[in-house]
Amino acid sequence: MVKITVDGKEIEAKKGHTILSACRKAGIKIPTLCHLEGEREPESPCLLCMVDVEGKGRVRACNTEVQDGMVISAFSKELQELRKERLEVLAKSHYGDCRAPCNLTCPGGINVQGYVNLIAKGEYLAALMLIKEKNPLPISVGRVCPRFCETRCRRILLDEPIAINHLKRFVADYASEVGFRDDKVGSPTGKRVAIIGGGPAGLSCAYFLRKQGHEVTIFEAADKLGGLLRYGIPGYKLPNKEVDKEVQNILNLGVHVKLNSSWGKDFTIKDLKDRGFQAVFIATGLSRQKQLDIEGSEHAICGLRFLKDVNLGKAPEIGNDVLIVGGGDIAVDSARSAIRLGAKNVTVIYPRSRVELPAHQRDIEEAEKEGVQFFLMATPLRIMEEDGRLKVEMARTILDEPDERGIRHPIPMPGSRLFWNGDTVISALGQEGDPTFQSFGEIEASIKLSPRKTIKTHPSTMKTSVDGVFAGGDCATGSRTVIQAVAGGRRAAESIHEYLMSEKAGITEPRFNFTKGKRFEDVDMHNFDGYSIKLNEVMPARPPERRKGDFDEVNLGFSEEMAVREAKRCLKCGCLGLSKCTYRELCVDYKIKANLSQTRLKYPIDKSHPFIIVDANKCVGCERCVRSCRYDALELSIQRDNKSQVIESVLIRFNENCVSCGACVDACPTGTLSKKDVVIPLFPEQLNKKQSVCTYCGTGCSIDVVTKYGSILEIKADYDRPPNYGQLCVKGRFGYTFYRNEERLKKPLVRDSIDEPFREVDWDEALRIIATKLNHIKTHFGADSIGVLASSRCTNEENYLLQKLARAAIGTNNVDNCARV
């Protein structure tokens, strides 16, 4: 043992060890990129591990042995600067997407690429769990999301985006069909949280709080949970029975619910605090609609109210001719509902042009197919009653001069005058903030509002101005989408957890991200070389003439085959090496700017190896791959600019010696070498790793099985564990996907004779047949006419039971195994 001092701290080290391993043992993490314990030296070392040794100068920690009394400086400002420079040099030649654009665009932050590719592999439940990590309302969001992610999907540059949201709906529906329930509640923390409002934000918050083990009570003014999902979205888009399922999934986690319990009328926040709730989350949504500010507006009915009544089956008489004022979701939904209630002429009037309609273009198209008409660049001026009918005076609009913010507002065209005659006018101008709650009590009065009359909150912690009171969803943000409310609920839950427990909930995903281009026009089209066009699967839907007669769901959902086909279109944009990328981690630690990186694809992506993808655009030149190969099978040549040290060219090639052992992929600290089968980009902390033994030969190699939600992502080997010390053969490392092969036997099969086909039976029947047959044979021909064959596929315990079965239960020594093969 020797003693050395590192940055003033004295540590003990074993003689013969390097400074690096001595420091590692002492928990001091000196950064490295090229170091590979026990392997030969690289030609161009990364030099990240450089440290200053008193009397010796600057040395590489990875190859300098410790000496007694060494005084080392490992993290001086100068050294840190040096490391940063080295990393920056590498960034200059790095080209890739750490995470896929779909993932980055989703307001809920869902790992889209991950779940899409789990679906491609048939791992539907794992896909669902990955979605629920961020979004516990997949049944609803899968039906109503405006699909932010799809607008950024890289496949747009090739043909059409992946139908991401339809895939989400597919797994959500699949899981409700097979009755899947696997949400685990956290162990009780003894903390109690009250949630005001059982809409998407409240439900989402409840889910995440329960997962952390907090006790949750939802206070809901209506007699059912669901909020906007139930009352604001018509059944043809999101049927109430689906909302019921979604709500039930959340309640299954053990959430208390107080229905018909109105804030202000039945309780105040002070009451809640008095009743022992340590935190309150306000998620009441927006129930107030913007006023139609014209003469006679009292003749118009409120769109929000109308949709709720429709959903409750209490729709008013609306007659044949209906005019809807507005252009958002409520307007279009009101129009489509009016059609379904039997109205003959339904017109939406909106003062701007078509592309400016805030409702989703897809919904507008569907509405038109059902017969809704859009009267654009027009505005109502006055509503009058005439002979028991309504008459609306209208004008065409033009755009005014820009205001101080440069926005041009529509104004009635001077002299324009038009009339509409009909039965009902629905005003659907959208929702707005409602400050009435401030009169409910003292605490309420001190909750600050935003200029838009919504509750003022901190955008990431969802804290209001009152300690212990949080708010999220539409009541805080103004009218937004369901997924945004869900995300708000989740963020609030995380923040409430932190508030209650003084600890972080879950992992924080670092924002650092290399990208091939944030905008489509920045993305090098060579990225799509070699792909052929394949348009997306079309959602099966009921035809307009059929669906407009009822409120049943329009979209029917993907079949399993369609879902898998669609999922296989995914280009897997996010880096497949994410979980092993040390380079990225170092970039985060040293605050490297991701925008230093290359913007063009330099080398085609090589997929010719059966298991390994080579993307030389990400190579950092550490030579770990060649040095880990025991078969001289990898050819690597790296050229650097003499002065700047920037990597100028990289050549990576497998030769015919390659036995596909995969040692090189696992050694590569970037996504340059990645496994074809590892398509779910996850951070290392998001993975589960469990030790086991390889199933194949008798060497008994140690393996680490990496999984996510019951799906095996990859098999690795630990460099420290015997007998293989990190090595595996092709079967050990890559031969695991059989477990999810569709031909796996899933039910007992029986038949009377081997000329017949099998039929599936349950275990009881199979066991009954076995017992009858074996007992019969034993009685007539003796126990020695029966034999048992065990095998190497069975564990010791199973082999033991097999011979016990033969000897004790059947009564024969006829037991043998497969050892002769």
Place this chain on the structure above:
Amino acid sequence: MRPGGNIPLLNSMLHCIIEEGLFDEDFIKKRTDDFDKLKEHVKEYPPEKVFGITDVPAELVRKAARKYATSKNSLVLYGLGVAEHKGGTAGVIALANLVLATGHVGKPHSGINPLRGQNNVQGACDMGTLPYTYPGYQSTSDQSVLEKFATNWGVNTLPVTDGLLEPEMYSRAIKGKFKALYCVGYDPAQTQANIGHVHEGLKAMDFVIVQDLFLTETAKFAHVVLPSACFYEKDGTFTSGERRVRRVNKIIDPPGKAKADWEIICLISQALGYPMFYTSPEQIMAEIARLTPAYAGISYDRIGDKGLVWPCPEPDHPGTPLLHTERFPRGKANFVPVSYIIPEEVSDDEYPFILVTGRRLEHYNNGSMTRRCEGFDLISPEELVEINPEDAKRLGIQDGQMVKVESRRGRVKVRAWVTERSKPGTVFMTFHFQDALTNILTSPGLDSKTLTPEYKVCAVRIVP
């Protein structure tokens, strides 16, 4: 070398070692008996003479013998190329003679070790799935062993008649004397040698239960097929070729209604009226330890992440990675001279090639798992017969061309791979492919003691 020549080759190495005085006199004196008998026997095997049977040049044999005998540490690792012969057992004995004569045993980095082709054959044998032994190789004819197991298992009697070895089961079935088989995780209908005979045997049975992951070749003969969990889906232990007992961990759930083998065995036992209840494999291991001296000190909390090597007789025993340091199980080891055993079949004019069968790195046994893994079909999609370029040229066979390989028992159509990997006169095939059942061809020859088939030698012809 020429297939089937192991014994003469090993004997000729011994011949050289003795001739040049390279044996370990001290070790032989202290630890062995009957060296003289061996000495006398191998006199008949000078390398020059043996060349005629093995094709291995005499000088090479002498060089190997010297190197093996004089190195500080020499280790014998042998595979199925030794065991899968009519003279398989004798071949292993020949190796043991070599090891004993040079004293390369009972110390680190030496000894003799069979490489196990399958992950848990060691464990399967350790656990007594053999007709003549109880767990831990306790004999079925030892009265005290029988009593111990009967008491522990709560039965009045245990069978006393000798059990059948697997190949005997098929033969007896064909004779109408063997009626039912319960086959777990094993696919003899594809992987056994001379499968025509196996198929006949299986067909003759009244009731066959197959328990597996997929519908295997053997399942085609089954009346009941039970879906089992693969090794990612169950807990337990495997014992590797170095006798290291290691934990397999359940990582994911089995699909559908599939269950772990141990659960299914318990259910069957209960259905048959013999109570067998365990809540976990750990409980089963406790019972194994109680009844098996070599495993007595093994328990789940001791196995850890590095495993325990048996013999491990007590709960605080560290395990025994090194055997035979002081004495052999019977005290002193015996030299047993063995003679050349001619393979069942040799090549002749009608069937001029020797077919050797074996495995490829990329696949495992019947291929039911590896052939269903992504990527493997790119590297090894189908059965190939490896044939030397000289032979190929003579027969007018191009690389990649489909040919028929025929033996006295059957015919298989495969693609030819013209390669120096096979030496002239021999061809090589594997048994990984359900669509080209190589074992239709293989020999009926069996090792007389273990009944291990002679996979490594049979006579075939190649028809373009």
